Amino acid sequence: MSKTSVPIPSGSVSEGVPAWLSVDAAAWAGARPGSWARPFWPVLALLATVVAAIAVEPVPVCSEAVPCGPDWIGMVQMGLAVGLLYWYARLPELTLVAVPVLAVIVAWEELLSAGWASRAANLAVIAALGFGWAAAWTRLGARQRQRRLIEGTARAEQRRVELAGPLKRGAILIAAGLVLCAVAVGAIVLGLRAVHVYEGQAARATRTEGEVTGRTDMSLRVRTDDGRRITVDALFPEDYSLGTTVAVLEDEGWRRLAAEPYDAFVWQLLALAGGLPGLSLLTTGLLARRRAAALHHGPVPALGVLERLDHEGRTWAYAADDAAGSTPLFACTCVPVLPDADADPDEELGAEIDDMGDIDDIDDVPITRTRLREAVMLGVPYEGAELAFITSGADGTPEVTRTIGPVRMPRPGEGPAGDISADSTGPTPSPAH
Template sequence: MSETPVPIPSGSVPAGTPAWSSTDAALWARARPASWANPVWSVPALLITIVWAIAVEPVPSCSDAAPCGPDWGGMAEMGLAVGLLYWLARLPELTLIAAPALAAMVAWGELPGADRMSQAANFAVLGALGFGWAAALEQLAARSRQRRLVERTAGVRHRLPESASPLVRGTLPLAAGLVLCAVAAGAVLLGLSGIHADERHADRAVHITATVTHRGEETVRVRTADQRRITVDAFYPEDYGVGSTVTVLEDGSWRRLAAEPYDAFGWQLLALAAGLPGLSFLTVGLLARRRAVALRRAPVPALRVLERTDFEGRTWVYAADDTAGQTALFTCLCTATLPDDDERVDRIEDEAEEEEELPVDTWLHEAVLLGAPYEGGELVLVTTDRAGDPIVIRTVGRVRLPRTGKKPLLGATALTGTDPDTSDPQRRARIDRIAATLAPTGRPVR
């Protein structure tokens, strides 16, 4: 059933702003990324191939000829692989850089000298990375297509209203990203410091040949040529059989196996745990700030649309002629823009009091959309509040294209076209306007 949208005052609509018709909106919706570019395909493909490659990769034993040590290249590969599982789904911009970097590491570091099974698994990883890179490219190309369609449909550009406060989305991710990246950098420096200290001890140490007499969970007990029995820490005690010969490095009270240099695994793990979310937060913040600056720096496309807010607080945007609210074009989280701090405090207090007395307003409202909508974009909407007064709202979350069959969470008010609150004169007048358009049916109706 069609609703009568809450009208927006004509003075709030920039001159020459066209309506976004359902026909033009349908073309915009069809410009979304192709189905094969959906992360539900690229993310599992990469995860499965990485697990396969790790499972079949041979694990070399530690020995004096081939000591085990900190593997910074392997840490970088693992970090990029884990990060890409998230970036494929949310950050195609970062995927375009990370996927080729990981592919190069796999091609030059893992394929040479690998056995047949390991080579097959690594080639599968390369295929998954290529597929994910192509999917990210298609997602970004779809955004460009949608921007061009909106710009062509709008025809005219307008600046944001003076009442629109500066868009600050991205500040918190930027701050968090910088802190986490600093922690990751500190962990790397501490790991390198530990490696250098170990190398200095090893350069001064005496090389002692010893025989393994016992293996513990994280130690081995050895007997030296002068019949001393000493216990040495070992990360891989299973690599040293009882009766085998090992070399022990000893520098005063410091000693270790020659086959096991200092392993900065703990610092590497901290670097990954802080660096991956830090890089993600940093990228999200930079993209949000760049889009916010572009939105305010120059005139942007403007279109007349319809919008409503559901019970989850999400804003849903419809074509200007979709008065039934049947086909949502996109959804996002929005908040009112209040330039003055005192006004913001007063408005929040007033809205808090109103929310205690009035139900959630899920009615369709006429609005002016400022900016080109696409997945992850920044937008400003000029719309009306519960009383029909013009307000300016802006996105505080990424614009999302609704999944097939996804509908806003609405109550009986929006679903039936009736309004249970008839004590409000403005709502009563709205109901009267709708009732005046209804024809007799010959039977009782609500």
């Protein structure tokens, strides 16, 4: 490894581990998906086409023949469209499932009965969904290619990660996701129950016809056929012109327009507010737990790399022969693996950043925290991966760190925050091996 970096102490696990050289790292970086598959483009395409489809879609008019009841399929359609704006960027695994479901709903609900303008706009939505699905598939395929390259570079070298305590990664996300999903399911159940209660009351009610004589922002004034003048609530009073005839359902003080049955919009909104973040948190937690379990329980590929911390507490990894630290390969947030099994990862991260002092005052950050250090990378790096590193601690002894967040790939030209250069890394100790 580089002679200008802090070495791992002699006799550590680094002995016998193959180095991840620049030529292999370049091949790994070249396996990343093309710029067209970046989440920005599928998000932009979906957002633009959905807005266009909403703009040209005819506004339905409430009538007794086509009452404005609760639209549960529309709720699912809107929820998936909103969710995909986030899942494209963070959860391509969930994207592969959600996109076909939404495309089928759009094709079934919007294409069969719409006008030519609305049909064209919804075909554009389906095309945007197909583009997003292809981008997500490409990103996941790139991860598999990067895995094969790492395994080929590491050859038969496999090491175990000595992580103290039980596996806790993702537990909080899974718990929070389950709670929010339960809220969403409860909202749907209560909404369906309210619809059922309404239908029972409507079946017992007396149907009365009358002429609309006036209207406000939230009600209609109606003169019934028997000469009574009544006021009935209306969700869309603008749909009823003065002089038109409407049907009113009445039952012992309960009064409702026949064209406007019970609207479960509030329950649907609560279901979306709980279901979308709940599903995202649950999926993120399960993926993080699965990846951490692979790192926790079995031997994983091991490669020698260089790493450094930036002034924001992130770890940046470099090829083992990139002595100048000029080409960062990926970034992640890591914390030391402490012997205390009950340690809270968030407390560990907070303590790690606190030890660095005020990140806005670069002069106060210890040089050893931002200096290139030799390390052994355990695991396969790719977008969203879980890794562990064996490196030199502040006291010169081997230190094991693990990721507490997903691995992120830098964009071209992106690097560690702060003024960190090879010339400012301080005095170089003699290599220990």
